[in-house]
Amino acid sequence: MSTLALTGGRVLRPDLTVDRADVLVDQETGEIAEIGPDLGGAADETLDATNSLITPGFVNGHCHVAMTLLRGYADDKPLDAWLSEDIWPAEAELTPEAIEAGAELGLLEMIRAGTTGFADMYFSMERVADAVERAGLRARLGHGVISVGKEHEAAREDAETGLAFAREYDGAAEGRIRTAFMPHSLTTVSTDIYEEYVPKARELDVPIHLHANETADEVTPIVEEHGVRPLTYARDLGLLEPQDFLAHGVHVDETEIDLLAETDASVIHCPASNMKLASGMAPVQTLRDAGITVGLGTDGAASNNDLSLLDEARDAAMVGKLAADDAAAVAADTVVELATTGSAEAIGLPAGRLEPGAPADLAVVDLTGAHLTPAHDLVSHLAYAAAASDVRHTICDGRVLMRDREVLPLDAEGVCERATAEATALIDRAES
Numbered sequence: 001m002s003t004l005a006l007t008g009g010r011v012l013r014p015d016l017t018v019d020r021a022d023v024l025v026d027q028e029t030g031e032i033a034e035i036g037p038d039l040g041g042a043a044d045e046t047l048d049a050t051n052s053l054i055t056p057g058f059v060n061g062h063c064h065v066a067m068t069l070l071r072g073y074a075d076d077k078p079l080d081a082w083l084s085e086d087i088w089p090a091e092a093e094l095t096p097e098a099i100e101a102g103a104e105l106g107l108l109e110m111i112r113a114g115t116t117g118f119a120d121m122y123f124s125m126e127r128v129a130d131a132v133e134r135a136g137l138r139a140r141l142g143h144g145v146i147s148v149g150k151e152h153e154a155a156r157e158d159a160e161t162g163l164a165f166a167r168e169y170d171g172a173a174e175g176r177i178r179t180a181f182m183p184h185s186l187t188t189v190s191t192d193i194y195e196e197y198v199p200k201a202r203e204l205d206v207p208i209h210l211h212a213n214e215t216a217d218e219v220t221p222i223v224e225e226h227g228v229r230p231l232t233y234a235r236d237l238g239l240l241e242p243q244d245f246l247a248h249g250v251h252v253d254e255t256e257i258d259l260l261a262e263t264d265a266s267v268i269h270c271p272a273s274n275m276k277l278a279s280g281m282a283p284v285q286t287l288r289d290a291g292i293t294v295g296l297g298t299d300g301a302a303s304n305n306d307l308s309l310l311d312e313a314r315d316a317a318m319v320g321k322l323a324a325d326d327a328a329a330v331a332a333d334t335v336v337e338l339a340t341t342g343s344a345e346a347i348g349l350p351a352g353r354l355e356p357g358a359p360a361d362l363a364v365v366d367l368t369g370a371h372l373t374p375a376h377d378l379v380s381h382l383a384y385a386a387a388a389s390d391v392r393h394t395i396c397d398g399r400v401l402m403r404d405r406e407v408l409p410l411d412a413e414g415v416c417e418r419a420t421a422e423a424t425a426l427i428d429r430a431e432s
């Protein structure tokens, strides 16, 4: 077996205790072989983890990775105006090449932030999948289906694209890519498309992922048209199975929380996007107390405006306390769980735990920064003080994706140049 040892560091265990240990990775299986003292001697390759914390890689439960091209293009608007006045007109000019360049930029940023897995909904997903294969991360990918503003046959074609992608790419990149059927939301996909395509997605045995209950404005038309709350409507459409995961879940009432708990569907909390678009505050502590699996997502870089799960964890803790009016709510250990095991369970990727036999998806966080001194509590540091730039090494599936801040599978300079050129050309097309 070919082995990689991470030596001299401290390890964040699944129960969130920390101790000094080395980690030995079997690079053939991509799994953690052993955690314990002095494992460096016999390894084929070593990574220095001195003065560092070895954590599970972070998992981004909801993203539109190619939207890095639109970072900073439209800010300071609420969701509806942001999408209809700026984002959708620009996205109408996207090309597959632009999407691939934007995806590569996002993947570069994620590797640098210690992210090893993510869920993504967008267009030209075969190009996103190609970029994921090259970059070496794990992903749950799906074509975003929208029917609003389309003739019925065009909407069916879009849904067929979503099914075909889910069928053809599940298991790609040596199993690192899994797929899902991804209708955009309850208000942008019509009832008849749901009625026809949810059973077809079930036949493929892939999860369903959609935006739900993100803004108050989205709840009202569903109640008016269907006479029930959005998640009752979603349940009636067959959208709340245990493998399914919803992005946002901000405006959920008690009956909807009960419904999520009963059905075992998961919620991906996107606090930065929710704050920036002033969508509202998700009741994260209440969701967790009800036994619902909650993960953490950045959403796209145009509504965040970065792809750092460490930033997101801090945001989740801060806004969670405010939403619950309780400083003890959404505590440090909770947000570390949300960013690792919570997201991994929600999106159905095998990651999130540091133990023998688990996938070797790891981030190594340098603890020497002044902002991480002194080190009373490393879980507290992950939740409240560490930044993406503190991540020193990133490993996914046993492969080193970043060593001492150098991203190995991607040419960082070339990625930034291509993305800048594609973003400039995109905005020129959109505004001409």
Ligand SMILES: CSC[C@H]1O[C@@H](n2cnc3c(O)ncnc32)[C@H](O)[C@@H]1O
Residues within 6 Å of the ligand: 064, 079, 083, 087, 088, 091, 121, 122, 123, 143, 144, 145, 146, 184, 211, 214, 273, 299, 300, 303
């Ligand atoms: C159909 S592909 C995905 C689609 O979603 C748009 N999007 C980005 N962020 C959000 C958000 O917070 N709520 C709803 N929709 C969002 C993205 O621009 C694509 O058009």
Ligand SMILES: [Zn+2]
Residues within 6 Å of the ligand: 062, 063, 064, 211, 247, 299, 300
């Ligand atoms: Zn989104």
